Amino acid sequence: MEKLYEGPQTKCEALYMDNPRLYFSTGKMNIWEADPWYETDRSWFESSYIHAGISGPETTFSGPDAQKMISDSCINNVWKWKIGKCKHLVQLDDNGLVLNHALFMRDGEDVFRTTAGCPYPLMPMAMSGKYNVEVKERDIFIFQFSGPTSLTIIEKVTQTDLHDVKFLDFRSVTIPGLDADFEVCRIGMSGTLAYELRGDIKYGPTVYDMAYQAGQEWGIKRLGWRDYSVNHTFGGFAQMTVNFEMSCYDDPEFVKMAPIQMHCTGSVDPADRRARFRTAVETDWAWMADFDHEFRGKEALQEELAHPKRKLVSLLWNTEDMIAVYASQFTDEPYKYMDMPCAEQQQCGGHQDYVLTKDGKRIGYSAVATYSSWFHQTISHAILDVDEIEEGKEVLVEWGDFGGKIKKMRAVIAPFPYIHGVELNQKYDVSKVPYGCK
Secondary structure: OOOEOOOOOOOOOOOEOOOOOEEEEOOEEEEOOOOOHHHHOOHHHHOEEEEOOOOEEEEEEEOOOHHHHHHHHOOOOOOOOOOOEEEEEEEEOOOOEEEEEEEEEEEEOOEEEEEOOOOOOHHHHHOOOOOOOEEEEEEEEEEEEEOOOHHHHHHHHHOOOOOOOOOOEEEEEEEOOEEEEEEEEOOOOOOOOEEEEEEEHHHHHHHHHHHHHHOHHHOEEEOOHHHHHHHHHHHOOOOEOOOEOOHHHHOHHHHHHOOOOOOOEOOOOOOOOHHHOOEOOOOOOHHHOOOOOOOOOHHHHHHHHHOOOEEEEEEEEOHHHHHHHHHHOOOOOOOOOOOOOEOOOOOOOOEOEEEEOOOOOEEEEEOOOEEEOOOOEEEEEEEEEHHHOOOOOEEEEEEOOOOOOOEEEEEEEEOOOOOOOOOOHHHOOHHHOOOOOO
16 A cells, blocks of 8 residues: 655545645645556556546535426426436526536436536526525535446445446445445546546545555556546547636626636637637537527527537647647747647636638637547647538647747647547446456
């Protein structure tokens, strides 16, 4: 067993002598990097990672009007929702921009729970007096695991056979030696087999250490915030604070309570806030919309679906141009530095770069460039004019900050999502996964 680190601590992770590289964000301390990012970013193809960065508040809405309130807030149909299943809910503003999005669990007929996000606009709705609902909050740990050995490791910790947990299912479990209930959910953003292990935050460091020790024989790696964005970007899951920002940053009341503020970087003018936001179409989430109920932004979404302007694609960045950016760092006139694996460090949802045709016409925006040590490629999420999208077409991305030195980077329009060569989580054949329980 590795010796634990005794310096500044996070709330829910066990820290070891090799990883006191911490990062303060959203009001708490997180691991920035533990195992080297270039090793960790191979783990969901070869073994598994553990990540604790989205731990924090869990909010439960219950009562006779809980389901109605949630339905009024989001584009999804929440009436055909089985107990014990989770859903990704999307909320829009009046202009059809994504106001917020989050994972929700249905615990009972009138009990719904959300984690890993800010429960906005549901909290103001709950306090409006319009709905008969009760709100409860607690702090929890959320440990994300992904990769071919992720299930084995969680079974070893819980000593429970979880092979029959289906995609989007969640289940209560116990952990030997701990007098508490925990939860396992089959969900993740890497594009392949993934789970979350959750529980009261006071058990976080203990359970993290148990999982890390249990995973040693299965090649577990500790993922930090430095490379949190890689699996989202390559797996094809648009994410606030990573590829775009929530439009609630245009709401003064939200800005007052927001744990972090939006920072506008990139070649796009910082005054262009719309470039930092996305619609449900631009995040590839419009398929979730059910138009048989009323929700905020409904008319705007219907209009966009009838006359789509931009669509989400992957851009595969030119390796020679990437090398040129790094080579320029050894000159007196360098281009803006590109960090790795995420060219702009977290939180980077406000980073947007102009995308041009080869003859200089602006056709959209690119989110932050992200490198994968598995694919040995750099890609980004981009929203482009629909009439300019052609797979394999070369475009130019203006890398740099507005008003500063710009490097026009060649990129090719690639499939979305970009990830390939793995089984999707919802189709993963877990019968070939080794059992971790006795």
